[in-house]
Amino acid sequence: xxxxxxxxxxxxxxxxxxxxxxxxxxxxxxxxxxxxxxxxxxxxxxxxxxxxxxxxxxxxxxxxxxxxxxxxxxxxxxxxxxxxxxxxxxxxxxxxxxxxxxxxxxxxxxxxxxxxxxxxxxxxxxxxxxxxxxxxxxxxxxxxxxxxxxxxxxxxxxxxxxxxxxxxxxxxxxxxxxxxxxxxxxxxxxxxxxxxxxxxxxxxxxxxxxxxxxxxxxxxxxxxxxxxxxxxxxxxxxxxxxxxxxxxxxxxxxxxxxxxxxxxxxxxxxxxxxxxxxxxxxxxxxxxxxxxxxxxxxxxxxxxxxxxxxxxxxxxxxxxxxxxxxxxxxxxxxxxxxxxxxxxxxxxxxxxxxxxxxxxxxxxxxxxxx
Numbered sequence: 218x219x220x221x222x223x224x225x226x227x228x229x230x231x232x233x234x235x236x237x238x239x240x241x242x243x244x245x246x247x248x249x250x251x252x253x254x255x256x257x258x259x260x261x262x263x264x265x266x267x268x269x270x271x272x273x274x275x276x277x278x279x280x281x282x283x284x285x286x287x288x289x290x291x292x293x294x295x296x297x298x299x300x301x302x303x304x305x306x307x308x309x310x311x312x313x314x315x316x317x318x319x320x321x322x323x324x325x326x327x328x329x330x331x332x333x334x335x336x337x338x339x340x341x342x343x344x345x346x347x348x349x350x351x352x353x354x355x356x357x358x359x360x361x362x363x364x365x366x367x368x369x370x371x372x373x374x375x376x377x378x379x380x381x382x383x384x385x386x387x388x389x390x391x392x393x394x395x396x397x398x399x400x401x402x403x404x405x406x407x408x409x410x411x412x413x414x415x416x417x418x419x420x421x422x423x424x425x426x427x428x429x430x431x432x433x434x435x436x437x438x439x440x441x442x443x444x445x446x447x448x449x450x451x452x453x454x455x456x457x458x459x460x461x462x463x464x465x466x467x468x469x470x471x472x473x474x475x476x477x478x479x480x481x482x483x484x485x486x487x488x489x490x491x492x493x494x495x496x497x498x499x500x501x502x503x504x505x506x507x508x509x510x511x512x513x514x515x516x517x518x519x520x521x522x523x524x525x526x527x528x529x530x531x532x533x534x535x536x537x538x539x540x541x542x543x544x545x546x547x548x549x550x551x552x553x554x555x556x557x558x559x560x561x562x563x564x565x566x567x568x569x570x571x572x573x574x575x576x577x578x579x580x581x582x583x584x585x586x587x
Contacts, residue, residue: 219280219376219409220245221266227274227287228261228433235261237433239275243426248403248410250424252417254456258433259413260381266411267302267379268295279377301375301408305382307366309354315341315365316350322373340368343405344398360391364398371406380412384419396422417457421445429453451570454489460528462564463490463538471534476511477558481565482573489564492541496557497529499547503555513556517548531556 221243228236236258243249251259264270266277268284271292277285279300284293295302309318316337323333341347344364354362363383370378384392400423403410414420420427421441429436429444429452437449448454454462465488467474467481477488506512515533529540531554540556548554565573 221377221409221411222278223262223266223275224277225275226262226265226272226277228258228265228270229273235433236265236272239430239433239435241428241435241438243409243411246407246409248400248412248423248425250420250427251411251413251430252415252420252424252427252456253430253436254415256432257430259415259430261433262430263379263381263411263413266377267300268293268298299375301370301373301378303366303370303378303380303383305385307354307362307386309362309365309369311354314351314353315346315357315368318354318365319368319372322369326373336372337368340372343371343402344368358391359387360395363387363391363395367402371402371408375408378408378410380410382413382415384414385416392419399423417459421457429456431456447575448564448572450572451487451489451566454564454566454572458491460492460539460541463492463495463536464488465490465536465538469535471536472513473533473536473538476513477563480511480560480563484567485565485573486568487566489566490538490558491562491564492528492539494559494562495538495540495542497540497542497544497547498555498557500553500555502547503557506557509560511558511560513558515554515556517546517550517552517554519550520546529554 223239223241226236226239227234239262251262253259261270265272265285272285272287274287276283283291284298285291310321319337319340320333323336338347341350344367346361346364346368349357349361357365384395387395396419412423424441426438427441427444428438431452437444437453444453445457448457455464465473467478467486467488481488500514513533515531518530518532521528526541526543527546529542529546531538531540564575567573
């Protein structure tokens with residue numbers, strides 16, 4: 218499968234720069250998710266790879282073939298790139314059956330009839346919709362229509378599959394089913410996938426690698442577990458996670474800042490605490506504070522049951538925190554509660570948002586660095 222390489226790619230729309238100096242490599246056979254808030258440039262990036270937009274700067278190559286080079290005036294149009302495209306809109310022909318929709322691209326490539334029929338049957342069977350071949354799009358559910366759109370694209374055997382928010386029109390249950398389906402298809406067909414989404418859990422559950430974008434710039438490229446556990450900066454840390462990470466400003470002068478301060482590297486301006494890493498206990502009931510932990514007295518403001526878990530909102534001086542716990546909260550709103558923090562889970566950030574490390578060992582190395 219071909220590797221995709223973006224070198225210093227930029228895209229301007231008048232005075233606005235949608236993508237700014239983006240360099241990114243998508244390895245052979247990878248499942249890469251472009252993740253970020255609306256307007257961050259992820260869809261524009263996908264469209265430039267597809268050939269639907271011509272970059273105003275930089276170079277794009279796939280499998281060693283240069284498809285776009287702004288400096289040299291090179292630009293290969295979308296229809297000559299041989300890429301598979303799946304968008305939010307299924308764009309199925311309403312007057313054609315499922316089989317005829319899937320056959321459409323094969324006809325354009327002048328594949329003979331017997332080979333077309335074999336390929337249609339193969340792809341529909343893999344996607345679990347072989348029994349729907351004679352139906353029309355209006356007779357299908359949203360999930361079935363999405364599978365047909367995927368089948369139509371995969372039928373022509375593209376080496377690269379580009380997907381722009383393809384699951385956003387599905388309900389929550391179908392989205393879960395289609396995520397599992399996409400992972401199975403990626404394994405079965407071995408295509409290189411670039412998948413655009415603003416849904417962090419979609420990216421975390423699907424991607425082998427995530428590229429987080431903000432305001433047209435690349436923030437971090439890493440496997441999902443590294444994006445979550447070792448964010449490159451405060452923006453990535455705050456964007457990934459539900460409930461979102463708790464941010465404590467050290468300049469606030471509250472009990473949390475005072476308690477954590479001695480354990481942080483020089484230059485720390487704020488810290489992040491993941492809600493699920495925090496533990497609660499009723500005052501006076503916890504044993505001695507374990508090594509590598511600190512204890513802070515807080516007040517419980519509210520409790521929200523979520524079914525099998527509870528979200529507790531705490532107040533500690535100027536700071537508000539959310540704790541995500543599987544255990545029942547040991548206090549009532551308005552009562553004090555002790556908060557146990559493992560120093561191994563604390564994220565430290567500089568004033569510009571850059572990560573200074575996470576975890577006790579990392580923080581100690583940073584503090585001892587010359």
